Amino acid sequence: MLLEGSRCCSRFCFVIAFGYLTLCQVSRVYLFDYGQYSADFTGPMMIITQKITSLAFEIHDGMARKEEHLTPVQKSLAVRTMPSLLEYLSYNCNFMGILAGPLYTYKDYIAFIEGRTLHVKCAEVNGKGNGRCGKSEPSPVSAVLCKLLVCGISLSFHLTVTKVFPVAYNIDENFVTTASLTSRVLYLYISLLAARPKYYFAWNLADAINNAAGFGFNGYDGKGNARWDLISNLNIVNIEFATSFKMFIDNWNIQTALWFKRVCYDRCLYHPTIATFMLSAMWHGVYPGYCMTFFTGIPMTLAARAIRNNFRFYFIKLPAVKLFYDVITWIATMIAISYTVVPFVLLSVEPSLKFYSSWYYCLHIVSLLVILVLPMKSRQKENEQNHSKQKRLEVENVLTINSYSAMNNNLNQIPRPS
Structure with a gap:
């Protein structure tokens, strides 16, 4: 950052940090123990890579x-x-997030270190406080205890249910040949449902550690209750009841999703969705299953976006119809998510291909057909439309101000009665 200066530091930091992270991931997978996680020192490297690149881009912007x-x-x-x-x-x-994060912005961290969090967060609420901002920062005890309770429930659920519904059973030859389609779909959903709580445990524990140190206060809600979700990494309810691929992604590993958006999606002029998924695959590691999951996620996301843009407005006018639409999209989202992330759990090429071939690559084919058939608005065209609309509004505002100014001048020139 110091050698290259603010103009080029973002590019150099991005390349160097990602290059070092990739070397760590390659050594972990191919030099140590493939899939055993006993040398999983890359977790802290992944978090630090996020912080280095985030700060570099923020310095470049500023x-x-x-x-x-x-x-x-x-x-x-x-x-x-x-x-x-x-x-x-x-x-x-810093010790609070060195192992599992989560990621947070530099300005939020400095405000916490300097003791300005309460003032900053209260100032963000319509530029003024809400009646509680004059007091000292609230205690995080209740938030920490609640998150630790979620940790305990998540860990217990994972350790018990995962043994009964292992993900690897989805490719068992006897199960694939004898089970009905309904049974296979239900087992796929339940087995991936059982695999998620280990992430709930890790992210809630990391969030609780930061909250216990006083970091994570995010102002007050409309009822005056303190919010400790500034750096929260997930919303379990929105994950388990997601009605779209985007809703699931936006509530899963939230801070990482924001990082992808800030360093890639918002800065990529062409095909930002594809670029973001490729970056996500690189960041997670070099296991083939990671790449298969994220490359499968590209057509899934584009197809889900196309269906939503072309059909959703037909179903949101009546509450009963919208409820039916939400149920159908929830079922479709859960099946699509489970189908997509199986290689993420299996890791290797052979079992992942065995799973997809047992499903005849059906969702791959359907998503590609949807992309080819339904019209999609490109990101560049959308940006151009938004930019032209903003310019038009600015011109209209200037013309309106000028017309009012001319009117006032004309009125001032009218002689007033004595």
């Missing part, structure tokens, strides 16, 4: 780009001065 070229989110997160060595190391290596 010190090398013009204000009018930034999005509202980039403006709010832009770092205007180069951090000191102590600030840099504190952000990347």
